[in-house]
Amino acid sequence: MQGEGGAQKAGLVVLAYCLIGIALFAVVDRDRANKLEPAAAVTTDTTFGDDEPCGGVATVRAAVRASSVGGLSSTSASYDVTDVRVAASDPTWARFAVVAKAGQEGNFQSGYGIVQCTLLGWAVNDVGSSGVGCDGGGAPPEAVRSELGLECPS
Numbered sequence: 001m002q003g004e005g006g007a008q009k010a011g012l013v014v015l016a017y018c019l020i021g022i023a024l025f026a027v028v029d030r031d032r033a034n035k036l037e038p039a040a041a042v043t044t045d046t047t048f049g050d051d052e053p054c055g056g057v058a059t060v061r062a063a064v065r066a067s068s069v070g071g072l073s074s075t076s077a078s079y080d081v082t083d084v085r086v087a088a089s090d091p092t093w094a095r096f097a098v099v100a101k102a103g104q105e106g107n108f109q110s111g112y113g114i115v116q117c118t119l120l121g122w123a124v125n126d127v128g129s130s131g132v133g134c135d136g137g138g139a140p141p142e143a144v145r146s147e148l149g150l151e152c153p154s
Helices: 004-028 058-066 144-145
Strands: 079-086 093-100 111-118 121-128
Touching: 058 079, 058 093, 058 111, 079 111
Parallel strands: none
Antiparallel strands: 079 093, 093 111, 111 121
16 A cells, blocks of 8 residues: 555654744744743834835935836936925825936926835836826825825816
8 A cells, every 4th residue: 555655754744844843943932032922023114224214215216217117217317306205194105306307308208206115115106297196006195195296187
């Protein structure tokens, strides 16, 4: 009966995994100061350096230049990122402007966009010349749209 041997091997493998798991838990747990308190929960923190989410205004420019949304990364030499404003009501949202550099007006249309702080940093959700951030899954809440002056057609 070949099936019985397979079941025994599987049982031994499960037992080995359990013993390894217990040993690893013991190693991790031994360094806790108070063994009676539960282990601290893992928290996700999107602050980088400062107390501002995703590093605040200072890191928005780099995120915009690296974004493929609206072709921003492929035309980054043609524009400047200006007027970055983080929403006070929800600092995980910000607005920015992209303005054609002198002499690049024919190659790049100026506009504005919105970024959202994610686990990976600022992410450009939308960019354009009108109706930016008004609808879709990447649109900010109404209070943020109002605060950042995003003009949405009714």
